[in-house]
Amino acid sequence: MRDGDHGSGDRNKCLSAAVRAMTVVDPQGGIFEVAPHLDGDRFAATRAGLGGVGIVVRASLAVEPTYDVAQRVYLDLPFATFATNYEEILASAYSVSLFTDYQAARFTQVWRKQRVSPGEQLEWSDPWFGVVGATHPVHPVPGMSPDATTRQGAVVGPWHERLPHFRLDHTPSSGEEIQSEYLVAREHAAPVLEALSTIAPLIAPVLLISEVRSVAADDVWLSPAYRRDTVAFHFTWRRDPPAVLDALAAIERQIRPFDARPHWGKVHRFSPEQLFKAYPRLPSSRIKGGD
Numbered sequence: 001m002r003d004g005d006h007g008s009g010d011r012n013k014c015l016s017a018a019v020r021a022m023t024v025v026d027p028q029g030g031i032f033e034v035a036p037h038l039d040g041d042r043f044a045a046t047r048a049g050l051g052g053v054g055i056v057v058r059a060s061l062a063v064e065p066t067y068d069v070a071q072r073v074y075l076d077l078p079f080a081t082f083a084t085n086y087e088e089i090l091a092s093a094y095s096v097s098l099f100t101d102y103q104a105a106r107f108t109q110v111w112r113k114q115r116v117s118p119g120e121q122l123e124w125s126d127p128w129f130g131v132v133g134a135t136h137p138v139h140p141v142p143g144m145s146p147d148a149t150t151r152q153g154a155v156v157g158p159w160h161e162r163l164p165h166f167r168l169d170h171t172p173s174s175g176e177e178i179q180s181e182y183l184v185a186r187e188h189a190a191p192v193l194e195a196l197s198t199i200a201p202l203i204a205p206v207l208l209i210s211e212v213r214s215v216a217a218d219d220v221w222l223s224p225a226y227r228r229d230t231v232a233f234h235f236t237w238r239r240d241p242p243a244v245l246d247a248l249a250a251i252e253r254q255i256r257p258f259d260a261r262p263h264w265g266k267v268h269r270f271s272p273e274q275l276f277k278a279y280p281r282l283p284s285s286r287i288k289g290g291d
């Protein structure tokens with residue numbers, strides 16, 4: 001929440017966008033409240049503050065009544081199908097996640113999560129964009145047990161048991177990994193995927209799995225989705241820091257023309273100058289803390 005973390009969904013904003021007010025302790029030990037009606041700029045700066053404005057000791061969040069979700073996983077969607085239909089594919093459910101290992105030009109899995117109203121019978125096209133639904137549970141990371149994943153197969157359940165990919169009482173992802181993520185404007189989804197495909201041989205050997213998701217634009221100054229509907233390219237790497245840094249250098253060369261923003265909580269190689277360019281509100285967010 002402090003660094004603009006996000007889930008997935010064309011209309012779902014980053015987690016910090018759900019903050020309605022905060023109590024913060026500043027470096028001098030003073031306590032101040034942050035809320036839109038008190039100071040709009042300070043609120044926008046603090047919602048994803050990277051710890052730079054103080055320590056958040058209390059946060060009020062927007063909440064909504066509980067709801068149900070069902071998820072289905074589809075297998076082996078070609079990159080070419082995504083490139084020509086990405087808007088429809090990303091908008092095809094409340095939350096959509098596409099996974100690839102860059103071993104071939106296809107997404108190995110597409111996780112589609114739909115909200116379900118009481119008594120509603122969801123229609124799940126199969127085939128969908130020419131690919132079929134998985135007939136048994138799958139884990140996004142090749143070789144990992146699907147026992148760690150939340151219930152698939154369109155079985156309806158509470159939101160908190162479907163929107164995360166992994167069960168709360170199991171290890172998320174691989175459990176032994178390095179993560180990176182770059183976020184670009186949604187209209188760049190296809191060209192960025194193409195640019196990354198051309199260096200697939202550099203990415204694949206170091207990669208456990210890569211995930212593509214969408215995030216809705218927000219007004220949080222340091223959010224990676226600040227003022228632009230976004231698509232996020234996430235990389236879960238093997239725990240091999242030198243090899244990961246080499247892969248990141250290659251990735252950052254490829255995505256440079258697309259005005260990418262790196263995720264604050266994950267590994268990247270942006271210089272301070274590049275970060276200031278990627279996050280234009282960064283300088284003003286530093287001076288909007290406690291008095």
Ligand SMILES: Cc1cc2nc3c(=O)[nH]c(=O)nc-3n(C[C@H](O)[C@H](O)[C@H](O)COP(=O)(O)OP(=O)(O)OC[C@H]3O[C@@H](n4cnc5c(N)ncnc54)[C@H](O)[C@@H]3O)c2cc1C
Nearest residue numbers: 001002003004005006007050051052054055056172173265
């Ligand atoms: C398995 C796994 C899955 C993940 N999945 C996702 C995902 O789906 N989407 C996504 O966006 N990210 C995801 N992440 C990344 C995750 O969001 C970041 O790792 C996380 O936000 C970093 O927070 P932290 O508390 O671990 O780190 P920290 O380094 O403690 O904190 C991160 C930032 O917050 C600041 N901070 C910490 N505490 C406070 C405080 N009390 N007040 C003010 N500032 C504070 C720090 O200064 C720092 O800038 C995932 C990470 C893992 C390991």
